Amino acid sequence: MSTPAELPKEPPKPDYINRFFGGPPLSVLFRLVLLSILVGVILEALGFDPWNILESIQRLIQHIWDLGFDAVRYLWRYLLLGAVVVVPIWFLLRLTRTPRGR
Numbered sequence: 212m213s214t215p216a217e218l219p220k221e222p223p224k225p226d227y228i229n230r231f232f233g234g235p236p237l238s239v240l241f242r243l244v245l246l247s248i249l250v251g252v253i254l255e256a257l258g259f260d261p262w263n264i265l266e267s268i269q270r271l272i273q274h275i276w277d278l279g280f281d282a283v284r285y286l287w288r289y290l291l292l293g294a295v296v297v298v299p300i301w302f303l304l305r306l307t308r309t310p311r312g313r
Contacts, residue, residue, distance in 0.1 A: 257271055258270060258271060258274070259271070
């Protein structure tokens with residue numbers, strides 16, 4: 212008579228659910244919920260609407276486009292404002308430091 216230790220062992224059955232989820236299903240589900248909340252907060256801050264995602268993406272692109280041109284307009288204003296002060300001072304310094312005939 213053979214003892215239980217001598218019986219051939221069956222190969223372990225593959226755990227298809229763990230393999231499909233990439234780990235224990237509850238753990239993976241919990242991580243997906245946390246990641247979804249984090250991404251949702253970020254997308255909400257960017258102005259996305261979950262019920263109309265395509266329109267939200269279009270609005271975001273339009274907003275970024277508008278910000279780009281607003282930045283150029285403000286940069287131009289700052290350049291002009293600074294030039295009103297810097298260029299005359301530079302010009303006066305250049306006039307006072309020019310060598311007087313040799």
